[in-house]
Amino acid sequence: MRICLRRREFITVLGGAAAWPLAARAQQGDRVRRIGVLMGGGENDPELKRGLSAFTQALADLGWTDGRNVRMDLRWGGADANRIGALAQELVGLQPDIILALGTLATAALQRETRTIPIVFVTLGDPVASGLVARLNQPGGNVTGFGGSEASLGGKWLELLSEIAPGLKRAAIMFNPDAALVSTYMPSIETAAAALKVAPIIAPVHSDAEIETAIISLGREPGGGLVVMLDGFMIAHRAPIISAAARNNVPAVYPQSSFARDGGLLSYGVDQVDPHRPAASYVDRILRGAKPADLPVQFPTKFEMVVNLKTAKALSLTVPPSILLRATEVVE
Numbered sequence: 040m041r042i043c044l045r046r047r048e049f050i051t052v053l054g055g056a057a058a059w060p061l062a063a064r065a066q067q068g069d070r071v072r073r074i075g076v077l078m079g080g081g082e083n084d085p086e087l088k089r090g091l092s093a094f095t096q097a098l099a100d101l102g103w104t105d106g107r108n109v110r111m112d113l114r115w116g117g118a119d120a121n122r123i124g125a126l127a128q129e130l131v132g133l134q135p136d137i138i139l140a141l142g143t144l145a146t147a148a149l150q151r152e153t154r155t156i157p158i159v160f161v162t163l164g165d166p167v168a169s170g171l172v173a174r175l176n177q178p179g180g181n182v183t184g185f186g187g188s189e190a191s192l193g194g195k196w197l198e199l200l201s202e203i204a205p206g207l208k209r210a211a212i213m214f215n216p217d218a219a220l221v222s223t224y225m226p227s228i229e230t231a232a233a234a235l236k237v238a239p240i241i242a243p244v245h246s247d248a249e250i251e252t253a254i255i256s257l258g259r260e261p262g263g264g265l266v267v268m269l270d271g272f273m274i275a276h277r278a279p280i281i282s283a284a285a286r287n288n289v290p291a292v293y294p295q296s297s298f299a300r301d302g303g304l305l306s307y308g309v310d311q312v313d314p315h316r317p318a319a320s321y322v323d324r325i326l327r328g329a330k331p332a333d334l335p336v337q338f339p340t341k342f343e344m345v346v347n348l349k350t351a352k353a354l355s356l357t358v359p360p361s362i363l364l365r366a367t368e369v370v371e
Contacts, residue, residue, distance in 0.1 A: 103323065159185075265290070
């Protein structure tokens, strides 16, 4: 049986929202507003469900309730670029008042379809490098939101992998080229690799077969490790990644807590649920007349580290106290 021990709990406060009288927030007029939601991942992903639930609850706290004064049109992309593109076109065709987008693929697909309907994104990598906004403080256009990562995490992932697997000599940087801007993370990865004397190996993948091939190659000789980038494809394909790493005795670090909870060795990254709450406040502000161009892109401040002791034991690794002390959750 798997036991999860939560080490620290965090409280997120939606700035200023609590100060608004509920009655004032409830006065939305007679027109029912329409909110499109395009989730880049799959509908069976528990983390995505938690994030969506946090968003709808935060909206309700701000006076917007689905079926009363708002109608939500929800679509799941399943980390499939073609499907996400088709769903983006479908949602824009419904002419909603605003659209919530989860991830880079979903946001980019929606922006290709409309430059007028406001789009609020969550868990996006680098919106400037992606070409989705002009500047972080003044996005311009119809897109703004909440980033899901930052460039320095690349080096942090490699440092943690070297810390938990001291014999690390080579590290594959695995990502899906259609969904991730690996260039965002490479400068910090290369800096950390030089300091740690670890050889980084670029490993773009498009399928489970390519995932398997890359991890088998890593496991052929001692000293191989895996750094998994944050993108919708990696999240949707985490089961085969975790399985292949276990079968080939490859230690891996992951960008999201769900990987470690599902059997991965170690994860470090943004709390993927947390950004959905302030995203609701941006949706609320835009529905009340604010312009996306004037709302700055914000980045996460809440991070999670989850370590799986069962997986560490299977890999014959001893988790150092330095990691255990920093972990927000330990899976045993």
